[in-house]
Amino acid sequence: MTIFRRILAVAAAAALLPLGSGTAEAASRTTRFATFNASLNRNAEGQLVAELSTPDNAQAKVIAEIIQRARPDVLLINEFDYDANGTAARLFQDNYLSVAQGGAQPITYKYRFTAPSNTGIASGFDLNNNGAVVTTPGAPGYGDDAYGFGAFPGQYGMVVYSKYPIDMRGVRTFQKFLWKDMPDAALPDDPATPTPADWYSPEELQVFRLSSKSHWDLPVRIGHRTVHFLVSHPTPPTFDGAEDRNGRRNHDEIRLWADYTHPGRGGYIYDDRGRRGGLPQGEPFVIAGDQNADPNDGDSYQGAIHQLLDHPKIDSGFAPSSAGAAEASALQGGVNATHTGDPKYDTADFADTAPGNLRADYVLPSKRLRPAGGGVFWPVSSDPVSRLTGVFPFPSSDHRLVWLDVKS
Template sequence: MRRTPLFLLAAVLAFGGSLTATATATAAPDARGGGDPERFATFNASLNRGAEGQLVSDLSTPDNQQARNVAETIQRVDPDVVLINEFDYAPAAVDLFRDNYLEVGQNGADPIEYPYAFIAPSNTGVPSGFDLNNNGQVSGGDDAFGFGLFPGQYGMVVYSKHPILAGQARTFQHFLWKDMPGALLPDDPATPEPADWYSPEEQAVFRLSSKSHWDLPIQVGSKVVHFLVSHPTPPTFDGAEDRNGTRNHDEIRFWADYVSGGPRASYIYDDNGRYGGLRPGTQFVIAGDQNADPHDGDSVDDAILQLLDHPLIGESDPTSEGGPEASLLQGGANATHEGDPAYDTADFADGAPGNLRVDYVLPSRQLRTVGSGIFWPTTTDPLYRLTGTFQFPTSDHRMVWIDIR
């Protein structure tokens, strides 16, 4: 099967050109039948690797067990469009995962075909040249534009049964945090000056996205749905300045402003220098590991409510049966949580922060959600082998999906 070269798509976008996806294959048939709703999904699949090139090596053969588990999870859920977070930026890996895993039936699941895909560079592991964590030296992942041990670690990729209008895609990898009006730039508590954790020189280059933000128009029949994907930084691994917590808040805020459009989004510019957000009436789906729970965890108060309470975003409340069971069995911090564990999407450390709702698929209000779910089987389900407990056979996150008309 011949497909549009993914590295070319990313390169054209990065250098300001335009390109229309020209993959010759047609979309794989939807296993749910013709005329059924479209399924949009997100999955932090933990396909990141500890060394550059390792993901390509692991996917070059069809026998990597974790990759097989990821593929089977996707095959079982059968989304039409899926974002995979924590997939290292390696264009060669996109086709390898497709050819060696997704298009090979895993443990009796039907193979799944995605003729279209999109990948682009990530800020993770890209050296900033500055001492961003203020530890007195410039080195390591903490001083990169997004935490990572090599460029592109913890990146992301989108697979689709429907054409991705790559020539109309927008990426926001280089948008500067300081250019967001009212940005929650972190403050050094040891000095009297406000918002001064990063020096003026650092603020002049510091990027908002810890990975990137992408607006990918998906052609679904006669309609276009904008798939808005990202993976904000975890609001932890910092100090009293809360530099990751405030960044997480503003990475989430970015989409709240973007879908609002008009004056609220007028400050936003993409990697090609085009300003503004979505036009009124645009259909969209926001997806990704937002690393923020509406009730529990360490995120800035109400960070995710910027999306959940947004007047242009419809309701999306996927649940599972495995989440409540895991919360009860694991105890610890879960016993003190305010949120309903049926909405949890990640199985984190029992002591802290416990299991949380951090992965979301959120449709625009004019799209009608007719179904949703979280792939978190109970311990008695045969598919529980795909989720399990720490050390996880697949990922500490669960796939989340919605069905829309």
């Protein structure tokens, strides 16, 4: 039995259980959604499974403690290596989340979802135009010629943990959606030629996938209501050249959700099962993930994240923040001193030479949901739990967990 069928069976059985005591309870239910780029990626295939097979991996213990302290109900983890059997996802629950870490209480998620990622899948083409096609996993240049940057298939993948049932029959994934099929796509241009939008050849565009990892629409049953958890991890808008292929791809990866949730704009979108169209109008949703785009600073292409922040169906009025982020910006200085955005909203501790600390991670609810608070797990240095985000004995991740409480 495949992992998809196993999860489907669990979800189907759970659907038979009572999900609430009545309409009043459902109307007043508060659910905590979170995203966390946990940097649980490894250099070799199978390494994460091996490390999570025992309960003593130092980084995994720290990541688990952060999650236990924030206690989200529905959680996306970015940069969690994918394996076909979902073994790493299960081991992280069993050996880390279910075990008290550093005085925090264990946390159990009955439901989880993981699926293939475009990272580390060979394209068979010279996508970085350096004159070589690299198809050997782990070889120099392999990641640049893969559909998404990665040393092996599934590196930098994703996993979702949920306390509430995931409607597996309603799940939509968009791993194989082609960039060329997005109307007016921001395709990169080779500045050395007069032809526009020609960084990728016609043959490459016939196979080039938009999503650098994947995009998932996971319907989550919360009480008597379904909330669509829309998750992704767009590529960083850097590590390229004048053609800005990564910046443009980041922009359009973000745009996919903007069009998917905008009535009348998602008709061109097709999922991995061939079903077309965007999210039905009126369906509540939460968009989450490391978007790799700051609204004010950094290297984003054409204000990419504003496609969501200024979206007519998204409530972006409440921005999670932390005192630790503001403190870090002041203490670290460097390019942070030149930023125009308020540092209290930063969610990632990047190099202080460039790009500096940024707001890269988001949890954005639809206007049919009501924000009821939230935050960024970035304690100030005087807080004892700042050890979880410090540099000794290692940084747990250069990103911080971001959560939002919503009335659903």
